Amino acid sequence: MFSSFQRSSAERRVRLPYYVLWMAISICIQDLQINCQFHTVPDMAADAYLSRCLTLSGLLNADDPTPSFITLLKFPSLQRLSINLLCNGIPLTMDPVHFWRDFSDMHEFFRLLNLSRFIPLRSSYSWIDWRLTFDLIKDTLYHRLDVSRISASYRFRLQLWFDELPLMSRLRFRYPGLYADDSLCPNCGIFMETLEHFFTCLPDSLSIIDHASPPVSTRTKLIDLLDQFVRRLAKKASASPKARLDFNSLLLQLQSLPTIGLASLRNYSDHLTFTGLWFLRGFIPRDLSSLIMSSSGLSRRDSSNIIIRYFLKLHREIYHQLWRPRCKMKSLKDKAMDVTPALLRTIKSSDFTNFRYDTSPVNFFSTNESLSPLQVFEWSSLGIFWTHSAVIRGTNWLNNLSDFLKSRTVLVRFKVLAYWIVG
Template sequence: MLPTLTTLQRRKPHLYNLSWLCPQCNSFPETLDHLWTCPYILPEFSPLNTFKTLLLALRSNYLDKFLSVSSLIPLPDSFADEFVALDCWNCDPLSFSCLRLARGLIPISLTEFLGTYFSSFTIWSILDTPLHDFHFDLYVQIWLCRSIFFHHWELAQGITKIMKLSALEPSSILHPSSNIPPDISTPSLATVSLDSWVSWVSSSIIRGGSWISHLDFWRRLTVQPLLRISFW
């Protein structure tokens, strides 16, 4: 299971406060389902919109493939409309079946519908590879970016790699920032590099700053600069 915040809260409640919500939207617990559908602060960076885009691309991919292969019986003119109307593609609001696809589970409604027209071999041979690609895209476009942000968010909370690897309570571990002067542990925008902006924004917000004051940062943020940030 992916180490979402709710998972970490169960594993190490002494490090991850049980009252903490999703670091990206601060509105809901960061469960596995919420991870892919977080509303976030800006629509262009929203995991929810990314998830919808990838899901609808998967639907189009599947539909094109099934329309191009031999079927057990002639496909009716309504086939495409009925396929698109299946609940597993329902994004507004997100359906239970839709979220199961993100976990690699094929909805029964999809296989039952396809089973009327195609053999089991044809169905599974078509479903397999696009679903794998869908999960890879979710990893790259949502999980990887979230993990980089989460890493800096943890540092803003004072949670270090040593603390995460230790089975001891935090009081038994030397806090890494205990000897760091205030002006270094809480940097200003003028003194940080581009690759440190994520850390600055997260720590500033934790200290009471507003998301609104950082909109320009998020508008200029793309996957490429995120990928340059290393994990220490």
């Protein structure tokens, strides 16, 4: 499959399934100067790794559609071949069973990125550290076994990662009878509240009416939080015994990284774009991980742990200092409009009862049509069912996640999938 991708033209590559996955692997091979090729194994039974791989056939779950290693070996172009490269450029020197499970999870992860909501990433695949991003979302999902009690801050992180925050620009479609004519930011009351505006909102102090609940200078606070984030990274990396840069030199480079967006935020104006949006959603840029690893002299694993630790801290601070105050302003706005939680629940229940699914056949990998946001349940209850189902059934959590997002992104064929659809 990957060999076929390498032989394809640029025009044909973008039409292949899992285009982003193959491009990520290709970039790793080029950057690390790895001579990646498939090696024929003359005697499969005598090969220690492939013999171990045969045990995979007895470990598969009927509910897990991920192809087995046996299936791969029987594929015409890959018969009796072994894969010797993982997505992060590390050769196959580990237990093949562990390797294949990890590779299958990564495969499912990149299936999600074929959905229409992630199309903008197709032009930016090379600047994302996919391995670190993958580890970050796994940490978000499985921070505890009892996922039914997921905290509000973790739920916020999932909503942000999948661009599902209940912002006014979304609620106007979710509740057309309540917010159709008012999608303005509850903080400033001037601009439409999109995700970028949420991070860059800077209310005019002269327009403050209610001094008991003054608006939050989101942009100013976010600049402070991002500055604290890069300072923590610089301090930790420069304190390494193998550090190649001092604190000030490393801090200057971190502050100037366009993918983090600190410089972009400081010079932000209405005609500019905030460049750190994908980073704040949880897509870690490669230049950040490369800079920390090269400047600190630490291994990739240790550098990744440092980045993940401080990034999760950054997300917690954004939740408490930016998102919760915004939700308070939204609550005051609802109260002034006589919109109560009971009214929202009533509307959603009614819409869910009357909703009818499209019955036309759907190809999940070729369609880019998106559903309008559905009025079913608050996203605050989301992520619980499919992750909890994965724990109970012992199935692959990414399969459940993939099924859920398909129902959000494409037209669903069967009504039996109704419990996957959430708004």
